[in-house]
Structure formats: C-alpha cells, structure tokens
Amino acid sequence: MPELPEVETIRRQLHARLAGAKIVSVEVWRSGREFPRSRKFVNALVGQRVTALERRAKLLVWRLRSGGALIAHLKMTGRFVFVDDAYRRDKHDRVRFTFEKNRRRHTLVWSDVRQFGFLKIVDNAGLESILGTYGLEPLTVSVDRLAEALHVSSTRTIKALLLDQSVIAGIGNIYADESLHRAGIRPTRCASRLTSHERTRLAQAVQTVLRESLKQRGTSANDYVDTAGDRGGFLKLLRVYGRAGEPCYTCGSTIKKIVCAQRGTHYCPRCQRLGLRFEE
DNA sequence: AGTGCGACCTGATCGC
DNA sequence: TGCGATCAGGTCGCAC
Numbered sequence: 001m002p003e004l005p006e007v008e009t010i011r012r013q014l015h016a017r018l019a020g021a022k023i024v025s026v027e028v029w030r031s032g033r034e035f036p037r038s039r040k041f042v043n044a045l046v047g048q049r050v051t052a053l054e055r056r057a058k059l060l061v062w063r064l065r066s067g068g069a070l071i072a073h074l075k076m077t078g079r080f081v082f083v084d085d086a087y088r089r090d091k092h093d094r095v096r097f098t099f100e101k102n103r104r105r106h107t108l109v110w111s112d113v114r115q116f117g118f119l120k121i122v123d124n125a126g127l128e129s130i131l132g133t134y135g136l137e138p139l140t141v142s143v144d145r146l147a148e149a150l151h152v153s154s155t156r157t158i159k160a161l162l163l164d165q166s167v168i169a170g171i172g173n174i175y176a177d178e179s180l181h182r183a184g185i186r187p188t189r190c191a192s193r194l195t196s197h198e199r200t201r202l203a204q205a206v207q208t209v210l211r212e213s214l215k216q217r218g219t220s221a222n223d224y225v226d227t228a229g230d231r232g233g234f235l236k237l238l239r240v241y242g243r244a245g246e247p248c249y250t251c252g253s254t255i256k257k258i259v260c261a262q263r264g265t266h267y268c269p270r271c272q273r274l275g276l277r278f279e280e
Numbered sequence: 281a282g283t284g285c286g287a288c289c290t291g292a293t294c295g296c
Numbered sequence: 297t298g299c300g301a302t303c304a305g306g307t308c309g310c311a312c
Contacts, residue, residue, distance in 0.1 A: 001305060058306075076305050077290085114289045116306070156283070173305065222304070262285065263305070
C-alpha cells in the first residue's frame with residue numbers, strides 16, 4: 001500500500017538512475033484491465049528520453065523530453081524493481097523497460113499482483129488536468145495551510161477527510177491512523193467539529209509522520225518494496241496500524257480496530273479519547 | 281452537491 | 297487436508 005513516503009522513496013531512486021536516460025526497449029509481458037494496448041504503448045516510449053521523475057500525491061510522473069509524460073500509479077501492489085541480466089520473470093511481472101544512460105544499461109520491471117495499478121501515457125494537457133484534481137502536498141506547505149485545509153463544514157469523519165486526495169494528497173490508510181494517534185484525535189470524530197487546536201495538532205502530526213517515514217524509506221506492512229527490492233523501515237515505528245490487541249506505547253491501553261471510512265482503522269481508546277480535552 | 285459504498289483483483293490466512 | 301469465506305486497500309463510478 002504505497003502512500004506518499006513510499007512513492008517518494010521510489011521516485012528518488014528512479015530519478016537517480018533514470019533522469020536523462022534514453023528508453024531503449026519496452027516489452028509488455030502481460031497486459032490487463034487498466035493497461036494500455038501494448039503496441040501503442042511501446043511505440044510511444046521507445047527512443048524517448050526521460051527528463052525527470054516527479055511525484056504528485058501517490059502518482060509517479062515520468063517527464064518525457066518530447067513533452068507529455070508516462071504516469072504510474074502503484075495502488076496497492078504495483079512495484080518498480082531494477083533487475084540484472086540473471087533475473088527470471090515472475091508471473092506477476094507485466095512490463096520490462098530497458099534504459100541507457102552514460103553508456104550504462106538499466107533494466108526495470110513493473111509488476112503488480114492485484115492489477116489495480118496502471119501505467120498511462122498522457123500529453124501535457126491531460127497531465128495538467130489529472131494533477132489538478134489533487135489537494136495540498138503535505139510536505140511542501142506550512143502547518144497553517146495544512147490545518148486550514150482541514151477546516152471544513154462536512155459531516156464526514158476526520159479519517160475520511162484525511163483519505164480524501166482532493167484535500168490533502170498522498171495520505172492513505174496507514175498514515176491516516178498514525179497521524180490521528182499522534183494528534184490524539186479519534187478517527188470517527190466529525191471533521192467539522194475539530195477545534196482549531198486539534199486541526200493544528202493534526203497538521204503537525206501528518207507532517208511528522210510522513211517525514212519520519214520518508215527517512216525510513218517508507219512502511220512495508222504487506223507488499224511494499226523499493227526499486228532495490230528492499231523493505232521500508234517505518235514498520236517498527238508504527239504506533240497503531242496493525243497493532244490491534246497490543247498495548248499502546250504511550251498509555252498501555254489496548255489498541256482497538258474498527259471500520260471507519262470503509263477501512264480497517266486502528267486507534268488507542270485512551271490517547272484518542274472522545275469529549276473535551278483539557279490541555280488546550 | 282456531498283457522501284457512502286460496491287467493484288475491481290489476488291494471495292494470505294482463518295475456521296470448520 | 298481441503299475448501300470456502302474473509303480480509304487487505306486506492307480510486308472510480310454509481311446511487312441516494
């Protein structure tokens with residue numbers, strides 16, 4: 001379940017190897033539901049040069065020199081992994097890219113067990129309209145702006161709001177739960193009922209959690225690996241996600257798991273108490 | 281208009 | 297042992 005820190009980790013690794021690289025070959029091993037028709041896809045990419053790798057929300061954007069871009073969404077199980085010549089194809093592998101940069105060759109495989117992810121070629125206008133649907137980038141705006149984005153008149157729960165990519169871009173289930181725990185706010189709270197102190201605390205928590213996770217190269221709760229096939233190190237620093245039935249590190253209460261915003265939701269009933277808070 | 285929820289997909293795990 | 301049910305979850309599209 002790659003969210004902002006995982007996608008950003010992959011972006012950095014791809015950028016380091018592929019910015020300025022020429023796409024030598026593209027081989028579609030397996031196309032599927034979301035996948036573009038293979039010949040058109042291959043023809044649009046071979047011979048092109050990648051100028052830069054960017055990220056917006058959970059979307060990877062491969063800028064192409066001729067204009068336009070290849071966009072990639074990993075959804076839950078999408079992976080980009082660099083492989084060597086001895087690599088043997090796995091049944092979930094879908095596309096193999098070969099690049100050349102400074103006379104060095106790089107081979108990259110796109111695989112996706114659940115087939116939810118997609119690769120798509122878009123022109124500049126198409127790219128702009130897609131990128132425009134996303135909200136604030138949480139790591140490049142101030143706490144105040146982030147807190148302001150959480151100031152809504154909405155009947156939704158605060159967790160549902162955090163997951164809304166058009167409000168804040170890049171938060172998924174893990175970081176929503178972790179941010180709410182660090183801010184001491186129960187996920188089921190009505191978003192419009194948060195106090196301004198709570199919005200600020202939550203905005204700070206979102207930034208802290210995302211930054212800390214990025215330092216650890218993301219969280220590997222299930223499938224996520226980076227382009228070297230390595231797992232992220234943030235798993236051991238999670239305080240509530242995946243810890244149902246275990247004691248809260250802060251207060252010792254048992255972490256609960258419920259369904260909120262149609263997602264498995266983890267929280268500490270004591271640290272994330274309902275009702276008045278007295279410390280503010 | 282805003283919100284909730286099913287569908288998409290496969291593999292791991294659980295209960296009988 | 298085997299088999300079906302359940303769960304994981306980002307986002308789209310549909311229904312209310």
